Amino acid sequence: MPFQSLARQTAALCLLALPVVAQETLVVTTVADSGEGSLRAALEQASGQEAPATIVIFAEGDIAIEDTLTYSGQAPLSLFGNATRITAQRDVTLLSLTGGADLYMRNIRLEGPGGWDLENRSAGPAGKGLFVALRAEQTGSLSVELENVQVTGTAGHGIHVTDCLRVEDCGADAGGQDGSAASILLRLNGAEVLGAGRGALGADGLRVEERGDGGITLLLNNVRFAENGGNGIALDEGQGGDVVLRSSGSAFETNGGYCDPDRLAPFLPDPPEGSFDPGAMARDAIPGAVGGSPEDACFERRVALHGDGSVADYAFALKAGDGVEIHEAGPGAIHALIERAGVIGNFGAGLDFAETGGGDIRSTLIGTFARQCGRRLWAPRNGTGRGDRRFGGRGGGGQWRPGVCLRGRGGGRSDRDGLPAAQPVQQRRGAGGGSAAAGGRNRGRHAWPEPDQRRRRGGRCRGDAGRVTPGRAGFGLAGALSPQASMTSGFSRASTMAASNSAPSAPSMTR
Numbered sequence: 030m031p032f033q034s035l036a037r038q039t040a041a042l043c044l045l046a047l048p049v050v051a052q053e054t055l056v057v058t059t060v061a062d063s064g065e066g067s068l069r070a071a072l073e074q075a076s077g078q079e080a081p082a083t084i085v086i087f088a089e090g091d092i093a094i095e096d097t098l099t100y101s102g103q104a105p106l107s108l109f110g111n112a113t114r115i116t117a118q119r120d121v122t123l124l125s126l127t128g129g130a131d132l133y134m135r136n137i138r139l140e141g142p143g144g145w146d147l148e149n150r151s152a153g154p155a156g157k158g159l160f161v162a163l164r165a166e167q168t169g170s171l172s173v174e175l176e177n178v179q180v181t182g183t184a185g186h187g188i189h190v191t192d193c194l195r196v197e198d199c200g201a202d203a204g205g206q207d208g209s210a211a212s213i214l215l216r217l218n219g220a221e222v223l224g225a226g227r228g229a230l231g232a233d234g235l236r237v238e239e240r241g242d243g244g245i246t247l248l249l250n251n252v253r254f255a256e257n258g259g260n261g262i263a264l265d266e267g268q269g270g271d272v273v274l275r276s277s278g279s280a281f282e283t284n285g286g287y288c289d290p291d292r293l294a295p296f297l298p299d300p301p302e303g304s305f306d307p308g309a310m311a312r313d314a315i316p317g318a319v320g321g322s323p324e325d326a327c328f329e330r331r332v333a334l335h336g337d338g339s340v341a342d343y344a345f346a347l348k349a350g351d352g353v354e355i356h357e358a359g360p361g362a363i364h365a366l367i368e369r370a371g372v373i374g375n376f377g378a379g380l381d382f383a384e385t386g387g388g389d390i391r392s393t394l395i396g397t398f399a400r401q402c403g404r405r406l407w408a409p410r411n412g413t414g415r416g417d418r419r420f421g422g423r424g425g426g427g428q429w430r431p432g433v434c435l436r437g438r439g440g441g442r443s444d445r446d447g448l449p450a451a452q453p454v455q456q457r458r459g460a461g462g463g464s465a466a467a468g469g470r471n472r473g474r475h476a477w478p479e480p481d482q483r484r485r486r487g488g489r490c491r492g493d494a495g496r497v498t499p500g501r502a503g504f505g506l507a508g509a510l511s512p513q514a515s516m517t518s519g520f521s522r523a524s525t526m527a528a529s530n531s532a533p534s535a536p537s538m539t540r
Contacts, residue, residue, distance in 0.1 A: 052080045052081040052082060052083060053075075053078065053080065053082060053083070054083045054084075054085060055071040055074060055075060055082065055083065055084045055085070056071075056084075056085050056087055057071055057084060057085065057086040057087060057088050058087055058088050059088050060088045060089075060090045060091060060092045060093075061092075062092070062093060062094050062095055066088075067092075068084070068086065068092055068098060068115075069094070069098055071084045072084070072098055072099060072100045075100060075102055075104075075106060076099075076100055076101040076102040076128075077102070078102065078104065079104055080104055081104045081105040081106070081107070082102065082104060082105070082106050082107070083106075083107040083108075083109070084106070084107070084108050084109070085109045086108075086109065086110050086111045086113050086137075087111060088111070088113075089111060089112075091113075091114040091115075091116050092113060092114070092115045092116070093116050093117070093118070094115060094116070094117050094121070094123065095117070095119065095121075096121055097121050097122045097123065097124070097125050098115070098123060098124045098125070099124075099125045099126075099127060100124075100125070100126045100127070100128070100130065101126075101127050101128050102128050102130055103128040103129060103130050103164070104130060105130055105131035105132070105133070105172075106126065106130050106131070106132050106133070107132075107133045107134075108132070108133070108134045108135070108137065109135050109136065110134075110135060110136040110137035110138075111136065112136060113136065113137050113138065114137075114138045114140055115137060115138065115139050115140065116140045116141075117140070117141055117142060117156070118142050119142065119156075120141070120142065120151050120152070120155065120156045120184050120228070121156045122156045122157040122158075122160050122185070123139045123140075123141065123156070123157070123158050123159070123183075124139060124158070124159050124160070125157075125159075125160045125161075125162075126159075126160070126161045126162065127162050128164065129161075129162065129163040129164040129167045129171060129209075129211075131171060131172040131173070132161060132172070132173045132174070132175075133174045133176075134159075134174070134175050134176070134178055135175075135176045135177055135178070136176075136177045136178075137178055137179075138178070138179040138180075138181070139158040139159060139178070139179070139180045139181075139183075140179075140180075140181050140182050141156055141158065141181065141182035141183035141184065141225070142182060142184075143181070143182030143224065144182075145182075145184050145227040145228030145258070146227060146228075146289070147287075147288075147289060147292055147293075147323040147324050148323060149228070150184070150228050150229060150324070151184035151185065151228035151229045153229070154185070155183070155184040155185030155186075155226075155228050155229035155232055156183055156184050156185055157183055157185040157186045157187070157188070157189050158180035158181075158183045158186070158187045158188055158222070158225060159175075159180065159187070159188045159189070160186075160189045160190075161173055161189070161190045161191075162191060162192075163190075163191070163192035163208075163209045163211055163213070164209060165192075165194055165209055166209065167192070167209040167210070167211040168209070168210045168211050169211055169212075170211060170212045170213070170214050170243070171190070171192075171211050171212070171213050171214065172214045172215075172216075173190055173213075173214070173215045173216070174215070174216040174217075174218075175188075175215075175216070175217050175218070175220045176217075176218045176219060176220070177218075177219045177220070178217075178219075178220045178221075179220070179221045179222075179223070180220075180221070180222045180223075180225055180234075181221075181222070181223045181224050181225060182224055182225070183225045183226065183228070183232075184226070184227070184228025184229055184232065185225075185226060185228065185229055185232045186225065186226055186232050186233050186234070186235070186236045186259075187222035187225030187226060187233070187234045187235060187257060188222060188225075188234070188235045188236070189235075189236050189237075190213055190215065190236070190237045190238070191236070191237070191238040191239075192208040192209040192211060192213070192238065192239055192240055192241055192243070193207060193208050193238045193240045194207045194208065194240070207240050208238070208239060208240025208241035208243075208267065208268070209240075209241045209243070210241045210242045210243055211241065211243045212239070212243030212244045212245070212246070212270060213237055213239050213243065213244075213245050213246070214246045214248075215235075215237065215245075215246070215247045215248065216248045216250075217235075217247075217248070217249050217250070217252045218250045218251065218252075219250070219251050219252070220252045220253075221252065221253045221254075221255075222234035222235060222252075222253075222254050222255075222257060222261075223253070223254075223255050223256055223257070224255075224256045224257065225257045225258070226257045226258035226259045226287065227256075227257070227258035227287060228258070229258070229287075230258075230259075230287060230288070230324065230326050230327065230348070231259050232257075232258050232259045232287070233257060233258075233259040233260040233261070233262065233263040233350065234254040234257035234259070234260065234261045234262060234284060235254065235261070235262045235263070236259075236260075236262075236263045236265070237263070237264050237265065238265045238267075239265070239266045239267065239268070239270060240267045240268060241268055242268055242269050242270060243268075243270045244266060244270025244271045244272065244273065244361060245264050245266050245270065245271075245272045245273070246272075246273040246275075247262070247264060247272075247273070247274050247275070247276075248275050248276075249274075249275065249276040249277065249279050250276075250277050250278060250279075251277070251278045251279065252276075252279045252280075253279065253280045253281075253282070254279075254280070254281050254282070254284060254352070255280065255281075255282040255283055255284065256282070256283050256284065256286075257284045257285075257350070258284075258285070258286065258287030258350065259284070259285060259287060259350040260284060260285060260350040260351045260352070260353070260354045260377070261281045261282075261284035261285075261350070261351070261352045261353060261375065262281070262352075262353045262354065263350075263351075263354045263355075263356075264354070264355045264356070265356045266355075266356065266357045266358065266359065266361060267358045267359060268358075268359040268361070269359045269360050269361055270359070270361045271357075271361040271362050271363070271364060271388070272355050272357050272361065272362075272363045272364070273364045273365075274353070274355065274363075274364070274365040274366070274367070275365075275366050276365075276366070276367045276368065276370055277368045277369060278368070278369045278370075279367075279369075279370050279371075280370065280371045280372075280373070281352030281353055281370065281371070281372050281373075281375065281379070282352075282371065282372075282373045282374055282375070283373070283374040283375060283376075284350050284351070284352055284375045284376070284377075285349045285350025285351055285352075285375050285376035285377045286349070286350070286376045287324075287327070287350065288324065288327035288347045288348050288349060288376075290347055290376070292323060293322055293323065293324070293327055293328070293347055294347070296319055296321070296322040296328070297319070297328070297345050297347075298316030298319070298345060301316075301344065301345040301346075302342070302343060302344035302345065303315065303340075303342065303343055303344075304341065304342045305339070305340055305341060305342070307335040307336070307337055307339055307341075308335070308337060308339050309339065309340075310339055310340040311339060311340065312332070312334070312338070312339075312340055314340075315332070315340055315343045316330075316343070316345070318330055319345070326348075327347055327348050328345060328346075328347060328348070329345065329346045329347070329348055330343070330344075330345050331343065331344050349375075349376035349377035349403070350375070350376060350377050351375055351377040351378045351379065351380070351381040352372045352375040352377075352378070352379045352380060352399075352402075353372075353379075353380050353381070354377075354378075354381045354382075354383075355381070355382045355383065356383045356385070357383070357384050357385070357386060357388055358385045358386055359386045359388070360386050360387045360388055361386065361388045362384070362388035362389045362390070362391065363382050363384055363388065363389070363390045363391065363392070364391050364392075365380075365382065365390075365391070365392040365393070366392075366393045366395075367380075367392070367393070367394050367395070367397050368394075368395040368396055368397065369395070369396045369397065370394075370396075370397040370398075371397075371398060371399075372397065372398070372399035372400075372402070372434060373399065373400055373401055374400070374401040374402075375402055375403075376403070377402075377403060378402060378403060378434065378435070378436045379399040379402040379434035379435060380392075380399070380434070380435045380436070381436045381438075382436070382437045382438070383437075383438040384437075384438070385438075390437050392437070394435075399434035399435065400434070402434040403434075
């Protein structure tokens with residue numbers, strides 16, 4: 030993405046002459062890591078003042094840093110680059126805001142060392158591109174606005190905004206009163222997060238955590254999240270606030286591949302799943318946890334038991350990130366409006382919305398298509414959900430297969446008409462209301478082999494419309510939807526989604 034030249038920033042800089050409140054403009058005149066005129070010195074000076082700070086980088090060239098650049102002030106910070114690359118060859122966070130300050134950043138590239146994979150992982154803590162932490166006592170709203178910003182090559186999250194007091198151990202769906210009361214607002218315009226989070230398990234392109242009473246609002250315009258190790262985007266709201274996502278003209282491509290199936294599949298037990306009659310299989314006779322792989326934490330193992338303690342089902346799968354993942358664990362709701370997006374080749378689900386509290390999921394997709402989703406998935410070859418005969422199962426082996434492009438779990442409202450061969454997946458009990466309807470009798474796919482769900486439904490999803498009754502947990506679509514398929518979801522507006530291998534190519538996001 031070519032950055033705008035400094036000359037094209039003239040109009041924006043002229044506005045600085047008319048500040049609402051008194052502020053000082055600090056000028057960076059050298060690309061040195063430290064010393065007079067450096068970006069580090071400007072951030073340190075700005076941290077010590079109470080008025081909003083503006084830093085303008087006039088120096089041309091890369092700024093190579095040895096340690097994290099830190100702004101510890103609480104006053105808003107504006108940072109204007111000059112097609113500036115801030116680089117690090119060590120596993121460090123490049124830019125950190127620790128005082129809960131609002132941030133506006135433009136025309137800057139944050140570039141980690143790159144080269145991360147399962148054989149070359151971060152020794153920890155994994156360095157991030159941009160880290161913004163809210164104060165425990167913070168109220169109101171934190172604003173982070175990024176324009177023409179790139180983040181790439183980091184071992185940890187590309188962008189991490191959090192009010193979680195545990196920071197690195199916040200976890201998804203954890204809930205708990207351990208965050209500030211402030212809401213979080215992010216605006217990304219013309220931004221890219223590419224190849225971040227490839228040096229640590231669970232590191233996302235963008236992760237936002239809100240653990241107090243506030244909500245999360247994310248506004249995206251012409252952005253691209255691609256090749257990130259974890260989720261492209263992860264929004265995690267644990268209390269009473271809503272999660273609001275508005276996206277226009279964006280792409281979410283090939284995220285979630287840190288646990289590389291090509292590298293790790295050989296370490297799966299053979300067979301990787303099985304289902305058994307009561308008394309047929311003892312717990313100590315099924316495969317144990319995976320060991321000796323490049324990253325044992327990448328493997329998930331689930332076991333369901335009969336009442337007599339014998340094994341009913343077991344299944345293994347690889348962890349995989351999604352294109353966009355939203356978790357809301359409190360009474361708040363999820364509201365998503367996604368226009369003109371390409372959701373392609375993500376290793377987990379394309380879009381994964383989960384509501385584990387009492388709120389609804391309301392989503393609208395307009396001019397959006399998804400394809401090649403869920404590369405991690407293991408499924409029985411015969412589609413019955415029964416395991417290998419060698420372990421007493423009633424099926425025969427399995428294979429990797431495409432999975433879920435759109436998944437909703439928990440509360441939600443979704444009225445869907447005219448969707449050929451739409452398939453409900455992962456229907457789980459939840460507190461929120463939910464309904465999902467799709468024309469045509471179908472057999473649904475599981476988002477991964479889930480023993481408890483498979484036994485309840487005889488190994489397959491059945492039903493004329495795959496209807497989920499209120500209080501039974503959310504919605505999900507998988508399979509081949511025609512490009513002409515119309516969907517109305519939540520907002521009761523016409524929208525379209527195509528999820529097929531023959532879908533048109535994503536709009537080019539190269540800038």
